[in-house]
Amino acid sequence: MPDQGTAPTSVNDNEIEASVRANRYARSVLDPANSPELVRKRYLANAGQYFFRDRDNALAFEDKGARIATRTEDPVVAASMVEVAVAKGWKELKVTGSESFRRSVWLEAAKRGMAVRGYEPKPQDELHLQEMKAQSPRTVSVHQLGPERARAFTEQTQGEALKIYPELHKAYVGRASIYQWIDTNIPDPKKQAELRVAIDRGMAERIAKGEIPSVVVLPDPKVVAPGQVNAIHKQAIVMGAVARARGQSPKSVRIVIAAAERFGQYLSEKGVWIPEPMIYDRYASLRTKPSLTSEEPEKPEIRRQPKIQVRR
Structure with missing residues (x-):
């Protein structure tokens, strides 16, 4: 029935x-x-x-x-x-x-x-x-499967984990792509190691929840003009200073700086010129009559010709 x-x-x-x-x-x-x-x-x-x-x-x-x-x-x-x-x-x-x-x-x-x-x-x-x-x-219970996958992802080699959970293949490919981006864009080895640890921890948490992180596909690297690299970095530092002045936490400031550099690089690759930042200090003393410094060139002396008298 x-x-x-x-x-x-x-x-x-x-x-x-x-x-x-x-x-x-x-x-x-x-x-x-x-x-x-x-x-x-x-x-x-x-x-x-x-x-x-x-x-x-x-x-x-x-x-x-x-x-x-x-x-x-x-x-x-x-x-x-x-x-x-x-x-x-x-x-x-x-x-x-x-x-x-x-x-x-x-x-x-x-x-x-x-x-x-x-x-x-x-x-x-x-x-x-x-x-x-x-x-x-x-x-294995379905509620234990996520934690079991995460444990294999963090504690076993890639080959051993894939023999048990082949569905983790996408997670490993995605992590390799992120590692590649870190090696290309982060010059500091200490910072590279910190980011790798953070990536592993975040992916393990998602896997434990039953998710399989998707593959990250990086675009082909494009050459940015040397002058633009410095300008992009300075603009990002300025954005970080603004975030810090507004009371943002140090972690948020780092996120703002990283996002500003990525966005600046994206604009530069699209052909947009990134200017050097112009910083205005409102606490600096005002100069009513600026004087010439030793580094500034003096104005050349103007010599006038004598007036020609016309004979009659």
């Missing part, structure tokens, strides 16, 4: 999606190369479509970004769809489709500690779930 409040659906409507609003990464199509190892061994994948390796390479299921859909009620396919959902960072699922499909999704998701909307489990389902947990006690 179908669940109350659930409209009957056809087998073509077997779908799962995140029951809560997912971030942009979670709504995008998962790169098949970043899918779990078991899924990669079980299917041939391309552009979000997963095909059986047997069964004449028929389509098993499809990752459509915000939804994962299938036309089969195979419980193995349902389990694979949940695996992909976990890799996408989904923590709660909404399932639609036939009762058999919804039950399979609920069993696999509940085994991982995920909440599921769209299926009300029966007592025998609960018993089956307990049996599955007893048979595979090492199954």
Whole structure:
């Protein structure tokens, strides 16, 4: 007997999606190369479509970004769809489709500690779930997956971490791109090390929350005129001084200076000339009659010719 409040659906409507609003990464199509190892061994994948390796390479299921859909009620396919959902960072699922499909999704998701909307489990389902947990006690809960990924990202080598969590590939590529920018734009080695530590800490925090930081693509470096480099730097220092005078914290001042330098470099690359800053000190003493200093050249003496007298 179908669940109350659930409209009957056809087998073509077997779908799962995140029951809560997912971030942009979670709504995008998962790169098949970043899918779990078991899924990669079980299917041939391309552009979000997963095909059986047997069964004449028929389509098993499809990752459509915000939804994962299938036309089969195979419980193995349902389990694979949940695996992909976990890799996408989904923590709660909404399932639609036939009762058999919804039950399979609920069993696999509940085994991982995920909440599921769209299926009300029966007592025998609960018993089956307990049996599955007893048979595979090492199954990582979806709420533990983020911290486990973050621990692998920070404590293991890249090769070791990718063997367990291949979906971290994008995070490593993104970090390498940021490191490249730091090496190119920050000359101070001490500052480079501090920024790398901050980047690692920030990425680990995002991974622990279930996110996979996206790849950062750096534009091709462009040559800035030497005179412009100094002008951009001076303008950024002036902006930092203004922020400091307004009571901003030292961290905010550093952010303002870095942003001003990036913006100045961007304008210079677009052909905009950055002038040297002109600083006005309102506390400086006024000079009513400026006198010539030793460094200033004296005005040349003007010699006038005598007036010519006309003879009559």
